[in-house]
Amino acid sequence: MYEMHFAVPMAGAVLNGINTRLDPKTIAIVLRHSETKALFVDYKYMPLAREALRLLMDEVKGSMAAKSSIPLVVVIDDVDSPTGVRLGDYSLEYEQLIYKGDRKFVPDEIEDEWDPIALNYTSGTTSAPKGVVYSHRGAYLSTLSLILGWEMGSEPVYLWTLPMFHCNGWTFTWGVAARGGTNVCIRNTTAHEIYSNIALHKVTHMCCAPIIFNILLEAKPQERREITTPVEILTGGAPPPPMLLEKIEQLGFHVVHAYGLTEATGPALVCEWQAKWNQLSRPEQAKLKARQGVSILTLGDVDIKDLATMESVPHDGKTMGEIVLRGSSIMKGYLKDENATSKAFHKGWFVTGDMGVIHPDGYIEIKDRSKDVIISGGENISSVELESVLYKHPSVLEAAVVAMPHPRWGESPCAFITLKEDSPDHHAVVVTEANIIAHCRKNLAGFMVPKKVVFMDGLPKTSTGKIQKFQLRALAKTLEFTVRETSNQSNREEQDQFRDQHHEQIMASSRL
Amino acid sequence: MYEMHFAVPMAGAVLNGINTRLDPKTIAIVLRHSETKALFVDYKYMPLAREALRLLMDEVKGSMAAKSSIPLVVVIDDVDSPTGVRLGDYSLEYEQLIYKGDRKFVPDEIEDEWDPIALNYTSGTTSAPKGVVYSHRGAYLSTLSLILGWEMGSEPVYLWTLPMFHCNGWTFTWGVAARGGTNVCIRNTTAHEIYSNIALHKVTHMCCAPIIFNILLEAKPQERREITTPVEILTGGAPPPPMLLEKIEQLGFHVVHAYGLTEATGPALVCEWQAKWNQLSRPEQAKLKARQGVSILTLGDVDIKDLATMESVPHDGKTMGEIVLRGSSIMKGYLKDENATSKAFHKGWFVTGDMGVIHPDGYIEIKDRSKDVIISGGENISSVELESVLYKHPSVLEAAVVAMPHPRWGESPCAFITLKEDSPDHHAVVVTEANIIAHCRKNLAGFMVPKKVVFMDGLPKTSTGKIQKFQLRALAKTLEFTVRETSNQSNREEQDQFRDQHHEQIMASSRL
Incomplete structure (x- = not known):
């Protein structure tokens, strides 16, 4: 992958580093959408690549472009683990390919x-x-x-x-x-x-x-x-x-x-x-x-603006606005997606979707993803701020806060928490929802205290390790009623069900 | 000057930092050629600026553009040395100018x-x-x-x-x-x-x-x-x-x-x-x-090429060629001088006029200014290499080597040297031409040894501290004959005469 970062541009081609944690279906979509001409596969990801290519072939079957849609495959055998396995009739091994190289090749000039x-x-x-x-x-x-x-x-x-x-x-x-x-x-x-x-x-x-x-x-x-x-x-x-x-x-x-x-x-x-x-x-x-x-x-340029007026927020460390960027290192756009591209920009600025403040010294601090802000009784609650308080609790390993529907306040914060396996300081203490809420009450304004705390064995994450708040939000949506109308027992069941689903996803991807 | 580096571009103008060691005549030429609109002068350089402006006025007198050719002058008084002196009716003091500034000024966007x-x-x-x-x-x-x-x-x-x-x-x-x-x-x-x-x-x-x-x-x-x-x-x-x-x-x-x-x-x-x-x-x-x-x-890109063929020299640390550059940080060109601009570039490369080699590790070493190479009996002698040997002599403070005409070899090296005032190691030793030549003979191939050594009280330099080899070359041209045909005495006289001229130049500029 490292060598590709130089070889591909020098060949005048475009590099597409594929996330190896994606499922084969998504990889097939990426291969097709990007019109991949050559696919380099580490031996470890052969099953994943094989399945993605199979799905790609199924998809393009019968279409005129069928054959040209299937990329050349180059398999990378590691020094310590050569597999000798190749994909398809024309596939090459990476070192073989290099051996065939032309030493007089003149790199493409941009x-x-x-x-x-x-x-x-x-x-x-x-x-x-x-x-x-x-x-x-x-x-x-x-x-x-x-x-x-x-x-x-x-x-x-x-x-x-x-x-x-x-x-x-x-x-x-x-x-x-x-x-x-x-x-x-x-x-x-x-x-x-x-x-x-x-x-x-x-x-x-x-x-x-x-x-x-x-x-x-x-x-x-x-x-x-x-x-x-x-x-x-x-x-x-x-x-x-x-x-x-x-x-x-x-x-x-x-x-x-x-x-x-x-x-x-x-x-x-x-x-x-x-x-x-x-x-x-x-x-x-x-x-x-x-x-x-x-x-x-x-x-x-980086700025924080009110998107409605495009006015910059004052440097007071308090007024929240949307973080916007412009400059040469902002993407050219989304490939073959003019609609998404034009949505991403607003009056020449790239809109990050993150909410933040500018401190008097000019430093920016993110308060939240704009979609993660919890609006409770008209007050903006920063989920990040709340999470940072939760992390101060000695037993908390992971914490994420999302909005939970609330009949009176519109939304209220719901905290999802993973506890440490053995918290050295609190060996014998069983940490309860009440403990966590008490901890928050000590450190936060009343309206910011989570109305609900859910314990999990691990929070759902993307392949790049980001906590998937949209999953938690989906779960939180079901919680309003359970909190009010069902016993703790059924609440627990829903959590278990969610955890099982999540586990299955993890297993599904690690199998590949 | 530091503040100007930001203020001038932010005003959408072009900055021209004038060498304060130039003589008034050259400054007048620069002011006219650059069509300077505003001139900022540190109080220390008021006499220099006054004289340059006087020359500029003399020059443009009677022309239609006379008035517009004279820049606005802003005098910079130092905190410790306010002079109160202003140049012309409309001149301002720098802090006054800043005081008049518009705090709402929006910097020019490029x-x-x-x-x-x-x-x-x-x-x-x-x-x-x-x-x-x-x-x-x-x-x-x-x-x-x-x-x-x-x-x-x-x-x-x-x-x-x-x-x-x-x-x-x-x-x-x-x-x-x-x-x-x-x-x-x-x-x-x-x-x-x-x-x-x-x-x-x-x-x-x-x-x-x-x-x-x-x-x-x-x-x-x-x-x-x-x-x-x-x-x-x-x-x-x-x-x-x-x-x-x-x-x-x-x-x-x-x-x-x-x-x-x-x-x-x-x-x-x-x-x-x-x-x-x-x-x-x-x-x-x-x-x-x-x-x-x-x-x-x-x-x-940086390369060393044979300008005739534009072939790159091998990375052998030996083959000399011309250092050429290209890229965004090369000048756009010389102002109002298309002829000089087109001469400066050759097939898309900026030609530095410096000769060098590329070592096997890719590092470039300059051997000489192309015009400073001494060609003696068909052999290229690097004046830099020779100077570096001269600097190893414990009594040498400054050394410069140029070509001296030679009836047999075409050119031969002539060394100009300033000795240290008191060399701690060689207190009682009077360093002679023979000493220097013996030192060179020990450290250099025979053909590279200077045929002549001239002692000076200081080598002629540009206002930026570069040794002015063209002056030494002019002197060296007269030396061939003196070496062969006149006594040491008259040689000495010529040196004295040269030194006096040089001294006068130095005095002329330091007086300003």
């Missing part, structure tokens, strides 16, 4: 820097995956931005815990090369593999979603290795709760927090650290660090 | 990134100054490149020893802002001011020509301050001799060597350091560091 370099399908939490198109110019500027924003120096040793199919590894596929660095690739993002590779290769940098923090923190003693020199972590996705940030830094990791999305070629804001903040207390530092920060250097 | 942002007149060692035009795009990419190439981290404390009128401070005017840094400006680049400001402000970065190394090394004990944390120096201009590099690093400076020219918006190559080189001996390190290096990240 005539227009706005030409596409990569396609990245969104994970499609709510709808069919959309193909986000990156230009050479956008990817290039984003790459420079992130080296700059993260202050990644020369010759980094970069550990790939972030998948390369995720916004081209937030462009660090190209960035590590630009810095003359070393790429450390691992097959499984387990605590053991992460810790032992950090120790073995003297890793200096890694990007990850906050889920990796949990993996690192929950590691068993025998899986851990001492971190002797600080490992720089760039994290994105959900704002990491201050408590989590603090704990991970105590292990020897140094966290920089970024915010972005596929449509912005990865991170668009970085929480640039200021030296004077080093004098603050650790919790104060963690609070500052949990903010999304300032625009990366090469992005044209 | 419609085309190729629009000019700055004009930088070359110092014109050989001809009338040429106005090099930078685009917004070029300046922007160059700024990012140099932050990246130098690995300048967040919140640098930057000491301005490099004048801002020199390629806009190699774009660090903008770069320091992009990094949220602090600018330390000094009026005089004396050892005392440099050392004391480094100590006072905890300077982390500075750019300078190698001439500053001499200032730092020759400082008297009472002028020095201990360098407690390393100061990063980015240096350009002449390749610094390894000995000099070594000495300056022993003082606590860490040197990165870059190569560039006005037409490339400053540095275009940076000698990127490789961690494995840290294991080499200091002299080996200094040798590697004296190379010009690899292309900055945002430059399209």
